[in-house]
Amino acid sequence: MKKITRILSGFCAAALMTSSLAGCQTKNASSDVKTSGKEIPTLTVWTIGNQPKNLDEGLAAMNDYTAKKIGVKINLKVAGWGDWETKMNQIINTSEYFDFMFSDNTKYAQQVSQGALAEITDEDLKAVPGLTKLIPEDVWSGAKIKGKLYAIPAYKDSAQTEYWIWDEAIVKKYHIDTKNAITLKQLDPILREIKKGEGAKNKNFYPFIVDFDGVKGMLMNYDDMTLGLPTIGVRVDDPERKVVSVLEQPEVMEDLSILHSWMEDGIMNKDAAICTELPRYRTVFSTQAYPGLEKSFAINMDISDGNTVMEKMAGPVYTNSTIQGSLQVISKQSKYKAECLKYLELLNTDRTLRDMWSYGKEGVNFNYVDKEKGVVKRVIGMDWGLPGYAQGTSATRSVDEGVPTDQWEQIKKLNEAAEKSVILGFTFDREPVRNEVQNVRAVWDKYKNNVKTGAKDPHEIVPQVIQEMKAAGMDKIIAEAQKQIDEQFKK
Template sequence: MKKNTVQKLLAIGLSCILSVGMLAGCGSKTESGAGAATGEAGGAESTPAAESTADTSASTDKASGDIPTLIWWTVGGTTPSDYTDCLANINDYLVEKLGVKIDIKVAGWGDYDQKMNTIVNSGEYFDMMFTNNTNYSKFINLGAFENLTDMVQTTTPDLYSFIPEELWNGVTIGGNVYGVPSYKDSSITQFWYFDDQYVQKYNIDLESIKTMKDLDAPFRAMKEGEGKSFYPLQMAQGSPFNGFFNEYDGLTAGLQPIGVKIDDESRTVVCTLEQQDIMDNLKLLHQWYMDGIVNPDANVLTEIPKKLPFSSAQGWPSAAATWQTLNGVEKYDVFKVFGPMYSTETIQGSMNAISVNSKYKEECLKVLELVNSDSKFRDMLAYGVEGNTFEYVSDGVIKKLRDDWPLAAYTQGTFFNMSITEDADPQQWEQVRKQNEEASSSVCLGFALDITNIQNEVANCQAVWDKYKYDMLTGASDPETTVPKCLEELKNSGLDTIIGEAQKQINEFFK
């Protein structure tokens, strides 16, 4: 991917803005038999016999008049007891449009990584899966995802032409496309934000805060003033300190302990845990944890609390309105601390892949095409059921009736055809456009690590990192003792081999 072409990208979207579980009923109909399909192992390439069986099953379903149900795994909030009724309402529309249904299964924010690994490695049947730069390459090398290079152009040409070429290039691995990218913001900009009541009460000078170290004084003032049970920095397993590794391009390896400093013209691959800036911030996190600035259950908590006094997210200035709503805070004071910046990883931040063992590959693509072309269906996935979870107040503008729809809108598709909320800044898309236009680029933009020759080492190192990351990134463990232990296990699992292979590929790519 060329730097100059990517920087022209004008993508609209939402950066990981999360919505959580629904409480009240969404409809009276009940979906029966959704998700009943089972299949062969998804962790290995399908054999000709398996493909033939799948094709026959799909044909039989259609011939018999049965409506196919596509199992779609994603990430989001907790689903309520009446979630199936809500899907039934959405499926009424989908059957009318495409003659299929979807069974959207939601893995929690803290459970997503482990759950997707289990599904792929155990061979549990699925049709579609939300994927991102943490597992995309890994699952491709496990043979779990279908090669869509030709199919997306022949089966869904409108979808292919709608999504810019730059994005297709960004999700290309080994010359092939295995996922449909979400056409939204393609660069990252990191924001920190404080609840305004504490900014006023403790006279916090936001303009003076540029680094994590600069947060120490306001955090301590808040802790001292609010008391022992108050935690200025509240985190959970699925919500550690957002953007902790922003200064390093992860090369799409999905392994945070390796990367290239985004401005290092030599493009030297390093172990991030051995870098002084990362180590200093890990020590700071641990000190905050020990001093009661971080909630003591951060490393085991699976759902982040509401009313956060401070938080960190990627987005744009007017996204504050959404963060306020999600957290139940009257006003957040938002300020930028990083970016905007492009990398291959930012483009791979949201994709949907199709299982190599799906019986309904073409149907899956058509569903994804509908997401990106049909505003009504797009709003259903993003906001739920009209008249129950949201209502239209004008053309392209909705009012949320509840803030507990569990599906995360950024995981589904484009935002060009999605209605905005009534409290959103009408200029928000212009803000995204400006950030994309002004974005700098990682020195490794366009490069994606091919882990074919190191997939065992990557898998083993990922298992080691998964063992330590929650404790490290919430401050629960002392990095002086934990980092050396983690590094020893990583190196024994092949970290140096991964770094060597990554360096070899980068040198060849940029020669």
């Protein structure tokens, strides 16, 4: 008996000690905020990228500028690309304090359903006319969840447009009609001819090279409902808004079969499923782009003397995922919601601040070549490391030297011409099927490289993948998604 009381009292003492410790710590933290909050509030901000060498210096310049302009400072923290997901999960799960952070289609819906984000009401938006004027209605609606807004989307190349990029020399040599070489089926005879011609000299020549991700843009006609699971989606132009199993669609199956035959016949690189690094030069490849980039691609491909030919492959398409590719979300706990919005307004409308975020400190990380038009040259070896796309619009941002100065006009044209996904504005609430989504994703992760690159015969592997996904609960996800879509679009 005596022993037990002694042990118990020991526990009590320990508990008391920790709780008293906790008490004094939280007090400290809150008083900190108060003292700094009196005059100029400092917002805690998370972004993504590689931490710049001179982050402190660049940040000081930013803070000087914004303190004068709107009376707000920030403490900028950078999460590495790969760490970002885990770190942000921890911050959200443990309600660690932050004011605003970068989010994207893979995390946004989840953060909203966890109740971590502050809703941005129409009232709030009235205070920031710069943002409402800049960002068009479609983009706002793509950032909404169940009709409510929790994020400021970055208005950039929000519509996805994929292009085929050809080496011009090859196009001329083989008299390729690039306009009629859009689908894989149309490409098939052309690539076989190139292989015959070029492959005669070098048997290791592959006219078509992809990495483990497969052909970029192949599945882009399906809106993945921000699930990040390309096997379930709604065709962007399907008026019925039917949720389907993407891999089982005949046209997808056909593309995969063609890829597999290319792999078999040496048209495509054999190591595609495990290839993480693409060679600089490729005869033809697909990528996201906008008109006018021919010469830049040629330089990237190491054929500076030559040129490239660009042909639109698919798009432009607005889906929720493409719009949610870059968002700034405000924490529910933030004491400075209005200041956050004001800061984001300035970031999206003021070129000086916009350039500081994406290029660093003037004179150290970059120099203006033409301040009027907004052309910058980065200082070699002083890479700022923070990607512009994750911060805000590209409308106000200067461009790198060599990039067409009318970049934004071109992008804007594509955005305005973009076809809207039939379910734009719908974000799948995955809470009811959370486990199923996780399980199906695990199955997909296991097979995706072999499927997307055609490394295995699709007639064998696809049924197997589908079967495993069904066992993992794919049908339930489809049914739930269909139910939610029907509910939202019934009216």
